[in-house]
Amino acid sequence: MIPAQMRLARRIVLAAALSAPAVIALVIGAAGAGRRTILVPASHAGFPGWLAGPYASIGGDGLTAQQLATALLAMFGCYLLVLLWARHVPAMWAVTAIVAAHVVVLLAPPLLSADVFGYLAREYNARVEPLAGGTPDDWGYAYRTDRNDPTELSCHASGTAIDLNATRHPNGTEPTASLTVAQIATIGAILDELDHTVAWGGNFTHTKDPMHYEIAVPPGGLQAIGAKLRHPAPAPVAPTKETPVQQKRDAAITAAQEMKQTAKRRGRPAVVQKAVAILNKLRGIK
């Protein structure tokens, strides 16, 4: 080949290698946005449109672990190719490729995320009460002192605390003022699943803060639970068409079952009896 043709060929290969990350990220993002898959662990308990994002309309159908690995390896291969010919890459091309890949990933749903607050918020939303809708009152990082002890920095100052449905469960109120016994039992069950790496303000012995959840282990103490959360239970099969009343009843039955199990484990027969009574009542609703 004469040099001019080689240069042209190299430019074409480079253009393809630079576009590949954005294109592959779009394929992965769209695959994860179409339906509940392991690509978006947060979709496990439900996949609302706001979580799926704009790629939901493309209607992707998930990727197998092998396909995902192939896609990531292909991206890495393109990166190596670009590095190899780095001196022939026009700066504008590189900047465009980087910006495009970032935009594509930002528009995708939160892929492969797994952290204790993600798990807590997702399960709370699915099992205790919805977090979306109404007032935007789910809070996280805020550099400030502890509301209940102004001599200390709040856990929110290090981003290790979140508040869920804050306006509904104000600081300084009893949990039972805004949560049912079943809801409180479900919160206990979720914290059990997190191996009590997260403490709930509703259990504080001083001022109770039922909106508040904070990391209760030292740095490094989340590794074990991280491994557990990276392998969540498989996504449930497509739900059958249920009426809103049936859905509410099923959610309440699940909560009551959890309440019963937790009470059994903790040796509280009175609470077990109460849960059984609630279950019997709920199962009578058609």
Ligand SMILES: [Zn+2]
């Ligand atoms: Zn808080």
